[in-house]
Amino acid sequence: xxxxxxxxxxxxxxxxxxxxxxxxxxxxxxxxxxxxxxxxxxxxxxxxxxxxxxxxxxxxxxxxxxxxxxxxxxxxxxxxxxxxxxxxxxxxxxxxxxxxxxxxxxxxxxx
Numbered sequence: 001x002x003x004x005x006x007x008x009x010x011x012x013x014x015x016x017x018x019x020x021x022x023x024x025x026x027x028x029x030x031x032x033x034x035x036x037x038x039x040x041x042x043x044x045x046x047x048x049x050x051x052x053x054x055x056x057x058x059x060x061x062x063x064x065x066x067x068x069x070x071x072x073x074x075x076x077x078x079x080x081x082x083x084x085x086x087x088x089x090x091x092x093x094x095x096x097x098x099x100x101x102x103x104x105x106x107x108x109x110x111x
Contacts, residue, residue, distance in 0.1 A: 033091055036061070036081045043075050050090075052081060065090045074099060 041060060042051035048067060051060050055078075063081060069090065073079055076099030082092040 033085055034083045036083060037096065038079065038081070040073055040075055040077050040079055043070070045070065052079065061088070063088050063090050065093065069093055076100075 036052065036054055037056070038052040038054045038061075040050055041053050044050070045067075048065055050063050050065055050073075052063055053060050063083065072093055073095050077095045078097035080094045080096050081090055083090055
């Protein structure tokens with residue numbers, strides 16, 4: 001009889017421990033945002049959209065930006081973009097490498 005009571009008590013403690021462990025696993029919050037690095041390949045200002053080629057995957061991703069964000073980057077810049085999880089809305093955009101400035105070639109005529 002004492003063994004039966006001892007086994008029942010041990011099982012109750014074990015069940016409580018597993019339940020508490022499961023509750024801790026469920027409490028982990030998903031990441032608040034994704035960080036993506038890539039190249040700005042297209043800008044659609046009327047619709048507040050940009051296309052960034054992801055450096056990791058090589059895929060193009062259409063992102064939604066606010067009008068004031070256009071001041072921070074330009075076409076051809078390499079950027080680091082913080083995107084809301086499960087969304088395409090940009091929280092923050094930071095230029096990591098500016099696009100090279102094209103030098104105009106001077107045409108000289110030799111006579």
